[in-house]
Amino acid sequence: MTSAVLTMAQARQQQFQALLERHRGVVFKVANSYARGAQNREDLAQEIAAQLWRAFPQYDGTRAFSTWMYRVALNVAISHLRERSRYDQHHQALDPADHEVAIDEADAESAARVRELYRLIDSFDPLNRALLLLYLDERSQREIAEILGLTETNVATKIGRLKSNLRDKLAAAT
Template sequence: MNHHQRQFEALLQEHRGIVFKVANVYAHGREDRNDLAQEIAAQLWRSFPGFDATRAKFSTWMYRVALNVAISHVRRSRREERLEPLDAAHLELPGEADVSQPDERLAALYAFIGQLDPLNRALILLYLEDRSYGEIAQVLGISETNVATKIGRIKQKLRGQIAAAAITGA
């Protein structure tokens, strides 16, 4: 094993949670999530020679690659008409214990996220990871102003859905 491969494996191990988070948000079913996680890891390896630590943090670069792979995966899935709504079951990470009664608010949040288009889904995933607007902009290739605007709109839409659910008792 050469230095390049050892470096990649160490960085991938350190940031592997990113792969699973992206796979859980963009894929459905355990097998589909595992396939997407493997596809992301393979693309990260293929793209690693182009990684430039002077231009971006590894985690930022990793998110960009992972989200590009995931969005392509969603597009393929739509063509194959295999999409299903995101729900709490999609959030199970490999190796984690099943939660018998997931928090209803968390399940509702992820159901809401599942309704978003792929770009906004990526944006809110990064936002929930406490990434800065600058880093989100860098990962998604949009301006910080656009990030702020989109996050504001997503929050407003979520507040509207929460208010509607409270009124109807749903």
């Protein structure tokens, strides 16, 4: 292998590492939304990073990296959720603490509200969970549509319904 090829590979790897570091919050947001328990979140985050690296040669540099990253991360997370669901059908959880949401809030009331919000978000199917994650991350409707392969109108309608549904469920819980 020539040094020019090695240098191109090294440059590509450095570019990927820099982009991943700049947008690493996306990986953790997705992992926290689709996996419970520290070990499961860590495993999912690693799988997302690995899939991002594998898919990096197909990344179109004319588009926002974070949009592409969300699309890959959500696809990995949804696949992980499906695999986990099949696994859970045949296995009994041994430790209920694995299902707790990691919250660093000092305020117990606020922490309880956050836990309830996560519990409600967990009750949604993977597509609606992805919509909520992207909405809460303040992504535009256009970007959400691009990431999830929906129309902007469909995104707006679904988000409106999800917000209403969440409001109703949160009000009923209090």
